[in-house]
Amino acid sequence: MNKYLLWFIGVTMISFILNVSDIFTYKRNINMCKDIMNHSKPHSTIEMPKPLTGMWTVNTVGRLGNLMGEYATLYSLAKLNGRQAYILPNMHSQLAKIFRIKLPVIHQDIFDRIKWRKFVLHDWMSEEYRHIEGEYVYFSGTPCSFTFYHHLKEEILQEFTFHDLIKEESYEYLNNVRGDKKNVTFVGVHVRRGDYLTVMPNVWKGVVADKGYLKKAMDYFRNKYENPQFIVTSNGMDWCKQNINNSFGDVHFAGDGKERSPSRDFALLAHCNHTIMTIGTFGIWASYLAGGETIYLTNYTLPDSPFLKVFKYEAAFPPEWIGIPADLSPLLNKEKPK
Ligand SMILES: *[C@@H]1O[C@H](CO)[C@@H](O)[C@H](O)[C@H]1NC(C)=O
Numbered sequence: 001m002n003k004y005l006l007w008f009i010g011v012t013m014i015s016f017i018l019n020v021s022d023i024f025t026y027k028r029n030i031n032m033c034k035d036i037m038n039h040s041k042p043h044s045t046i047e048m049p050k051p052l053t054g055m056w057t058v059n060t061v062g063r064l065g066n067l068m069g070e071y072a073t074l075y076s077l078a079k080l081n082g083r084q085a086y087i088l089p090n091m092h093s094q095l096a097k098i099f100r101i102k103l104p105v106i107h108q109d110i111f112d113r114i115k116w117r118k119f120v121l122h123d124w125m126s127e128e129y130r131h132i133e134g135e136y137v138y139f140s141g142t143p144c145s146f147t148f149y150h151h152l153k154e155e156i157l158q159e160f161t162f163h164d165l166i167k168e169e170s171y172e173y174l175n176n177v178r179g180d181k182k183n184v185t186f187v188g189v190h191v192r193r194g195d196y197l198t199v200m201p202n203v204w205k206g207v208v209a210d211k212g213y214l215k216k217a218m219d220y221f222r223n224k225y226e227n228p229q230f231i232v233t234s235n236g237m238d239w240c241k242q243n244i245n246n247s248f249g250d251v252h253f254a255g256d257g258k259e260r261s262p263s264r265d266f267a268l269l270a271h272c273n274h275t276i277m278t279i280g281t282f283g284i285w286a287s288y289l290a291g292g293e294t295i296y297l298t299n300y301t302l303p304d305s306p307f308l309k310v311f312k313y314e315a316a317f318p319p320e321w322i323g324i325p326a327d328l329s330p331l332l333n334k335e336k337p338k
C-alpha cells in the first residue's frame, strides 16, 4: 500500500479520535455552563422563604417569669401564623438586660399610631390560635404554658441565652459550692413566697409550698444522686433558713431575693442540673431553662378555686416533670365552721 495513503489514514483516525474526545469535552462543558446558569438565575423552582408580614406584639405585664411567657408565646403564635413578631420597648429593656433576645422592637411612636386588633389569650394553646387574622395584632394576657412553644423549644432556649457576664457569675458561684467535692449534682430550689402568701389563700383558695413539700422534694434528689447540693433562692429567705433543715450541710442559701433585679437568682437556678420549684412562672422558667429533672407543687388549690378557670395544671407543667400534691389541710381546717 502506498505509504502516503497509510499516513493519510493514520492522521485521519487520530484526528477523528481527538475530535470525538473534544466533542465529549465540549458537551460536558456546555452541561456545566447550563448547570451553573440554572443555579445562578433566580427561577421559580427554588423556594424562597416567604417574607413575614404584619406586626404582632404582646403586652408587657408582670415580672420576669410573666414576661418570658409573653415573649415565648408571641414568638410561637406569630411564627405559626406567618407574621413578624415585635416586642415593646419596655419588654425589651427588661429582658435584654439578661438574655440575648432577637425579636425586633417597635418604637413607642409607631405603636401608638397603629390601630391594633386586640386579642386576649388564655393560658394554654388552642386550635383557634393557629388561624388568627390580622396584620396588626396585640395580644394581652399572661400566658405561661409550654403548650404554646414546646415544639420550638430549641429556638426558645436560644432566645433566652444568658449574657456571658451573667453566665460566668453563676458558674463562679457553683464552682465555689463544688470546691473539692466529687461528683456534685446541683439542684436549684426556688421558694416563691412574698405576695403569694396572701394572694393564694385569699384570692385563689390555695396554698403555697410548706416545709413538708420541700423535704420530700429534696429527699428525692438525696436518694437519687451521690452528692446533691441545693442552691436555694427565694423572695422569703428568712422563712427558708428557718424551715429548710440543713443538718446534712448540702443546702446553700444563695439567692439575694431582689425581685426588681432577679437576673442573678434566675441565672443561678437555670445553671443548676435539676430544679425544685414551688409555684409561679419564675420557677417554671428556671426549670425549663435548667432542663434535667423538675419537681413541682401540684393540686395546690381547692376544687372550687377560681384559679382553675384561668389556669390548667396540665398546661403549666410538662408531663415529664414530677408533681407532688400540696397539703391542703390548712385551707380545709379554715373552711370548717367553728
Ligand atoms: C436546567 O433546568 C431545566 C429546567 O428546570 C432542566 O430541564 C434542565 O435539565 C436543567 N439543566 C441542567 C444541566 O441541570
Ligand SMILES: *[C@@H]1O[C@H](CO)[C@@H](O)[C@H](O)[C@H]1NC(C)=O
Pocket (backbone or CB within 6 Å): 183, 185, 224, 225, 226, 227
Ligand atoms: C456520680 O454519681 C452518680 C449518681 O449521682 C452515679 O451514678 C455515678 O456512678 C457517680 N460517678 C462516679 C464517678 O462516682
Ligand SMILES: *[C@@H]1O[C@H](CO)[C@@H](O)[C@H](O)[C@H]1NC(C)=O
Pocket (backbone or CB within 6 Å): 245, 246, 247
Ligand atoms: C434535721 O434533719 C436531721 C437528719 O434527718 C434530723 O436528725 C433532725 O431532727 C432534723 N431537725 C429538725 C429541726 O427537723
Ligand SMILES: *[C@@H]1O[C@H](CO)[C@@H](O)[C@H](O)[C@H]1NC(C)=O
Pocket (backbone or CB within 6 Å): 174, 185, 186, 271, 272, 273
Ligand atoms: C451540672 O451543672 C454544672 C453547672 O452548670 C455543669 O458544669 C455540669 O456539666 C452539669 N452536669 C451534668 C451531668 O449535666
Ligand SMILES: *[C@@H]1O[C@H](CO)[C@@H](O)[C@H](O)[C@H]1NC(C)=O
Pocket (backbone or CB within 6 Å): 298, 299, 323, 324, 325
Ligand atoms: C391532682 O388532682 C387531680 C384531680 O383531683 C388528680 O387526678 C391528680 O392525680 C392529682 N395529682 C397528683 C400528682 O396527685
